[in-house]
Amino acid sequence: MNKLRIGVEKLTSCSGCINEIIYALLADPKLTESLEIAYFPELLDKKSLEGQFDIFFVEGSIVNKDQIETVEDIRERSRLVIAVGTCSTYGGIQSLRDKKGVEEVKKHVYPKPELIDVEGDVYSLQEVIKTDLAIPGCPVDGNLLLRVLRKIAIGSKDISITESLCAECKRKGLECVLVKKKIPCLGPITAAGCGAICPSFGRGCIGCFGLRKDISSKEIENFANRLEEAGIMKKSDVLSLVMRFSYAKEKGYFEKIVEERGR
The missing domain is CATH 3.40.50.700 (NADH:ubiquinone oxidoreductase-like, 20kDa subunit)
Known part of the structure; x- marks a missing residue:
């Protein structure tokens, strides 16, 4: 062989x-x-x-x-x-x-x-x-x-996964740090695959696995709005955190959000 x-x-x-x-x-x-x-x-x-x-x-x-x-x-x-x-x-x-x-x-x-x-x-x-x-x-x-x-x-093929990090937290039986502890967490919009490392230690997801493949700019905007309305994090800070790792590949999302907000 x-x-x-x-x-x-x-x-x-x-x-x-x-x-x-x-x-x-x-x-x-x-x-x-x-x-x-x-x-x-x-x-x-x-x-x-x-x-x-x-x-x-x-x-x-x-x-x-x-x-x-x-x-x-x-x-x-x-x-x-x-x-x-x-x-x-x-x-x-x-x-x-x-x-x-x-x-x-x-x-x-x-x-x-x-x-x-x-x-x-x-x-x-x-x-x-x-x-x-x-x-x-x-x-x-x-x-x-x-x-x-x-x-x-062994000649196997890749399987595309589109679920969010939240699915991994649920499978591991983790308490939601966003809902229960009001800790800023990007889990709902971040792609699964890391094993929910940060939530496993009581910390919020920082989005290092990138955005979910099926996400839209409107969904990112709505997520940021919800966190601001709940008093967890300012909308501008949410968007800055999302951009931290993914700006180069996902800049179209961020530019569209900024354009829609008139900035």
């Missing part, structure tokens, strides 16, 4: 997802034996792409032309391209700088901004190339990645 040829590329991110990818690749010795890790600059000396790949994991958002060219090359070489983590899937926190001038941001962050090569916008992987699967999370769940690898290894 031929081994699955694996590639991993890190773009712009905090690198938290890299640790989870390493875990997923090495956690199951039997699965690891069926993999050939052919490209992974954080682990291997090889720094250039060579040959074809069965699975390519891309972690981080895209901020310059070199990264655009890199992911386009990856797409041509790979049977499956998987966006790993919220930065790759939705743009991540750094995509919030789309709302400000890039030169202004560089001056605040770097001592020598003239040496930094970044574009004006931040892109999710799916905005630049076609992806076969996207697994969000900040960081991504290594066990979830491991399950995906196992499914691919």
